[in-house]
Amino acid sequence: MSAPVVELKAAEVRFASGPPWAKRHVHALRGIDLAIGKGETLGLVGESGSGKSTTGKVCLGLQRPIKGQVLFGGAPFIYRRRALKGALAAVLQHPQWSLNPRLHVGTSVAEPLVINGMGTTRERGAAVAAMLERVGLEPALAKRLPHQLSGGQRQRVAIARALITKPRFIVFDEAVSALDVSVQAQILNLIRELQHETGFAALFISHDLAAVRYVADRVAVMYAGEIVEFASGATFYRRALHPYTRGLQEASELLEEPDAKLMDVAGQPPSQGCALSQRCPLVIERCRAERPPLRPLGDDLVACHRAREALPAA
Template identity: 45%
Template sequence: MTTMLETRELSKSFTLKRGSLARATDALGWSRPGAGQVYAVNDVSLAVAAGEVLGLVGESGCGKSTVGRMIAGLLPPTRGTLHFEGADISAPSVDHHLNIQMVFQNPYAALNPRQRVDQVIGEAAVYHGLVARADAPAFVAALLRQVGLDPSYASRYPHQFSGGQRQRIAIARALALDPKFIVCDEAVSALDVSVQAQILNLFMDLRASKGLTYLFISHNLAVVEHIADRVAIMYLGRIVELADTRSVFARANHPYTQALIADAPRLDANVVEHRPIQGELPSPLNPPSGCTFHPRCPRAMARCAAEPPALREIASGHWSACHLNGDVTPIHSLSTHHDHLN
């Protein structure tokens, strides 16, 4: 399998606008270093293989969209690197935008209400020279068919469609730029359950017919189970567990993942926003010490508040960041270890 997209220690912090008191304490050197920084994403290292669907799951506010926006070139990273097909794309560029498209949660907000569907779908492709203006109508008609809509809809406006149809239009707009990689950010979260299944099926059909690769972001583990090959679980800006989808559900290692699974809403429950774990998600402005999950973790030990756990490979391809695993030697380095002993 070839790696299509790779992030290394990808990180993003936002500087909050500060009030006058905070600015005064800053000027006097009284603020602690890092005050006013929102650590939204910390050291996220992920590799997505060509043709793979990687799910990215975690509670609202854990940093999923920020990861997605950095990957799609909509937000520059504070630290770390991004590689696409081997090329460094850490600094956003136009080529980058064309290869990696994003589909958002709310298709209505994402579509300009004053543009007709043919403009919504075709305009960027014409602008970037991917299609001649004279060929745009046929181009748009083909895209509408690909996403399961009647080509005669091209002259209508977004408000004339249902939520599911609007999401199909947003998908057609993304496909128009002939991307290799699509970041789906809560792309079905606002839709009715029956419509969610249809749009998930469309994503899978497009993966097969166009060889697409996806980062599939959702706060709902149950949605991701149906589409992802592997799942990365995020907590407060960090990946805490990463494994193939079957292992995540059958052998979740991290207490946070276990809690997410125990309390996951079924796909048929149609819960749009869900707080699965006891207690609030701490603020990324002032994250807890050690393992940032420790204030909410039912299995926390003294060590957990003092020392951050490293993300380790606990079984082949299965990574978890928890002190309960002890200081296991990462499997991939065992052979080199033996070489040293001999």
């Protein structure tokens, strides 16, 4: 089997915040392991502040972990600018974060080629026209400014810009969250088609479990800087094994028959035992004393002492 395109091994990230006299440290990632293969999409879900965007930044080399390893194509990540020559790209929630409002759309889409010294001016022009067409935009739109486009068109431009260097890995961070539902569906379909054609590996971060279920082959569920479950995409069609994942499913109305008790997922995790032990309705003494490791269960990996009880009877 070929090496995964992107791999994190026990990656840890801490941030310091606040003024010097009252510094706080946030343990944003507490030892994350993941691997994404060619043509595969890993969905990443979890509440706000659980560490999803930080995971994306670590995978892209934009945030160095304080511990652990980041591998790209099986080799340690090279943190030199342009070392990976357009092999990585990102599509963010608001296209204005990746598109300069003063640059014509065509210039923005061509920019990654210019930055990475790829192609002549003529070749870049042809590549931009072909890419705009591929994402469903008239090549004439290249002469417009971002504010002269609709939200869906702007997100298509952001996707064109991300794909122009033929990257091997793309992070989609809440890439469809700001769009109307019907436009979301078009953009998700476009992402799937483009991935089928070019085979990029993808990390698809979203609050929207339905969108994740639509595009992801596997889903990683994060809580307080840890991955508590790796589920196959199919798991998201049924009740998940981890109580926190079930809480997310119920909150997003993905399940038709929610449990009576919905897990409250706010607050800081305790320093010992399971990170969820202060708010999980299924907590037992063992949960407060012993941190559950990710263990295989059915087709999934689950970090919960009581997950086996949620397995459907054979």
